[in-house]
Amino acid sequence: MNIQQLEYIVALDEHRNHVKAAQQCHVTQPTLSMMVKKLEEELDVMIFDRSTLPLKPTPAGETVINKARNILKEIKSLRDSVKIEKDTIEGEFRLGVIPTLAPYLLPRFLNEFLQKHPGTSFTVTELQTQEIVSQLKSNKLDLGILVSPLDDKEIREIPIFYEPILLYTSEKMKYYKQDRVSLKSLTYDNLLLLEEGHCFRGQVENLCTSMGRKVVHQLNYQSGSLETLKAMVDNDYGYTLIPELAVGTKNKNVRHFTSPEPVREVSLAVHHNFIKERLLQKLRDAILKAIPAHFKKNEKVVRVRWN
Amino acid sequence: MNIQQLEYIVALDEHRNHVKAAQQCHVTQPTLSMMVKKLEEELDVMIFDRSTLPLKPTPAGETVINKARNILKEIKSLRDSVKIEKDTIEGEFRLGVIPTLAPYLLPRFLNEFLQKHPGTSFTVTELQTQEIVSQLKSNKLDLGILVSPLDDKEIREIPIFYEPILLYTSEKMKYYKQDRVSLKSLTYDNLLLLEEGHCFRGQVENLCTSMGRKVVHQLNYQSGSLETLKAMVDNDYGYTLIPELAVGTKNKNVRHFTSPEPVREVSLAVHHNFIKERLLQKLRDAILKAIPAHFKKNEKVVRVRWN
DNA sequence: AGATTTGTATTGATTTTATCAATACCAGCC
DNA sequence: GGCTGGTATTGATAAAATCAATACAAATCT
CATH class of the missing domain: 3.40.190.10 (Periplasmic binding protein-like II)
Structure with missing residues (x-):
């Protein structure tokens, strides 16, 4: 038994005509005829009485067809439930x-x-x-x-x-006067960092090493928040890198890097x-x-x- | 989607192990693995989370598996209902x-x-x-x-x-003295018949024509019941053929035909x-x-x- | 009664699919 | 590092569904 055979007998019951039922099932008439017969053989019961015109289900066939209808409904419900699960945002x-x-x-x-x-x-x-x-x-x-x-x-x-990574510097730093800063021009001393564990710290470190540099700290201040870093810079404790959403671009201490600009995805x-x-x-x-x-x-x- | 795929995911949910589930389904592990994957692709949903050991159904998979279980139950019910219909005599x-x-x-x-x-x-x-x-x-x-x-x-x-067809004759007829009567020896005059429509009349006529004879009536009495015919014979109106159950063999007017005996199926x-x-x-x-x-x-x- | 139409079954070829055996892969464990 | 239990992949094979063509069968129409 297979699901299509069930579809075939239900379609055949609806149309009482092999050709029309086959069309609805998108198969040819011989295919449908064969599969219906095969199901009858497997269940060892006549489902349709072909002696009349149009054919009609046998009494036993009626119950088989109704059960088939029900099974197909449940299969549809299975398919739908997956779709609904995907589509609902509640x-x-x-x-x-x-x-x-x-x-x-x-x-x-x-x-x-x-x-x-x-x-x-x-x-x-x-x-x-x-x-x-x-x-x-x-x-x-x-x-x-x-x-x-x-x-x-x-x-x-x-x-x-893709959020740009910016330079956040104070008036005291040389970068302050530049419109855009080159990554290569960065000296990595006095670079203020987030504490271990923050992915943004990893990105800054990766930027450094890609430049062949290593961060050298005179003051080893590591913060858990970008807000603290900004405050440190504002008070001339050095400079830092910062993602754009954390500062905006109208802040006077912010500088973009020259192209290609580093971003975080x-x-x-x-x-x-x-x-x-x-x-x-x-x-x-x-x-x-x-x-x-x-x-x-x-x-x-x-x-x-x-x- | 097919019924076996549903069986596979249900078995896999029960055993949480492809090899054991495959055994229960009487297929090899690769077959089961492939079919489960295929169903997942068709529904476009992961049914099992294979990252844990043993694997477990995903939340969406749970509902799919439960629905599959239900569908399989209904399919079994379809099969059973046919069997029951055949087996019940009530x-x-x-x-x-x-x-x-x-x-x-x-x-x-x-x-x-x-x-x-x-x-x-x-x-x-x-x-x-x-x-x-x-x-x-x-x-x-x-x-x-x-x-x-x-x-x-x-x-x-x-x-x-197979019910023997017997000769029912009266004491006055020549057959009365014979132990067994040959079909060929029958003269078909005075043969009493059932009225048109009775299949037994057809059989008697067939017996005659097979002997090359034709029924000739002096008295054209046609009855609707064997009982009437017997009464007629008992009163010497001729003889008749009669199925065995209608008389029994101990009746003195009854004669068997010689072998091969005519019977009705x-x-x-x-x-x-x-x-x-x-x-x-x-x-x-x-x-x-x-x-x-x-x-x-x-x-x-x-x-x-x-x- | 033949001819036509309508509906179903049969047949042989073709394609698709499920299945298997063998083996690769992979993670956890001694 | 090799071993084990579990899963995935691959290529070959067997099983099935499907099709096109056509035969058959019954009903309807001349």
Whole structure:
């Protein structure tokens, strides 16, 4: 027995005509005739009485056909349930966001999103990348917003935007007078860094080593927040690199790097089990609407890895 | 999607191990793995999370598996319902019996059968063969007991026994002194016949024509019942042929024919739609138990057609 | 009664699919 | 590092569904 045979007898019962039933099933009449006969042989029961014109189901066939109809309905329901599961965005979701993004990105879109989708709610936690990844895997989180690539087979990344990495410097520093700063011109002394664990620290370090430099500290001050770093710079303790959302561009201490500008790739991250495609789509769209247009990737940028 | 794929995911959910699940499904592990993957691709959803050991269903997979379980249950129910329909003998059945059998055969087995099977009941109607056949076809009857063969594609015959056709003669006739009468020795004058429509009349006529004779009547008396014919013979109005159940053999007016003895084949008749195999079996058995042993066919008889 | 139409079954070739055996891969463990 | 238990991949083979063509069968129409 197979599902198509069930479809064939149901179609044949509806049309009482092999040719029409076959058309509905997108097969030829001999195919349908054969398969119906085969099912009858397997069940060892006549389903249709072919002696009349048009043919009609036998009494036993009636019950078989009705059960077949029911089975097909359930199969359809199985298919649909998957689709619905993917399409519905209603629900409670646990969202992890890295600390260098959360305070700057979330306010830009969350309220509007929640108002637009009253059936959807989030529990947001600020976590570092590794923690987000591990909690996605152990199903303690549903969604993450973080910097990719992660190179983790279990985690699916959906890139959203490319956020420029800027120089944040004080009036005292030589870079202050430049309109755009070359990465190569950076001396890595007095560079203020986030503490270990932040992916953004990894990116800054990667930028340094790609320049063949090593960070040398006179003052070894490592902060857990970009706000602290900015305050340090503002008070002439050196300079730092900072993602654009954390400062904006109108800040007088901010300088863009010369092209190709270093950027970080910000992505939605989910376990491969996560199937709410529509939610991912809606979230991504909402975020894209909430960030500056130039965050969409262009050719003159270089994606900096953090790991 | 096919039924086996559903079986595979259910088995895999139960064993959480491809090898064991494959064994239960009587296929090899690669087959099961492939089919599960194929279903996942078709539904476009991960059903199992293979990153853990042992693997486990994904949240979406759980619902898919449960629905699959349900579908398989219904499929089993379909199969079973056909079997049950065939095996159950309970019910109301409409039985047609030809007049030359009904009063002699039914009393021999019906009461015992009904007592043995309290859930089974019959509505019996005495009808001639053609009427039984046509009512079986139009579903006004479920069962018939009649003389075969019918040569009707829509009707299924289940032969039960072979009833000898006897000579019923009076003391005045020359046959009376013979122990066994040769068919050839019959002169067909003064042969009393049933009226048109009775299959037994057809058989007698066939016997005559097969002997190259034609029935010649001085008295053209045609009766609707064998009882009338017997009474006529008893009063020396001629002789007649008569099936054995209608007289018994101890009657002094009865003579067997010489071998090969003419017999009529008595059968159960049903429409090909009729699937209650067990009922047919039980009925046939009950009838066989209720008739003389020599009614079972032996080589020294000739089956006489009625049509 | 033949001719035509309508509906179903049969046949042989072809394509698709499921299945297998063998083996590669892969992670965890002594 | 080799071993083990579990899964995936591959290429060959067997089984099936399907098709086009056509035969057959019954009903309808001249």
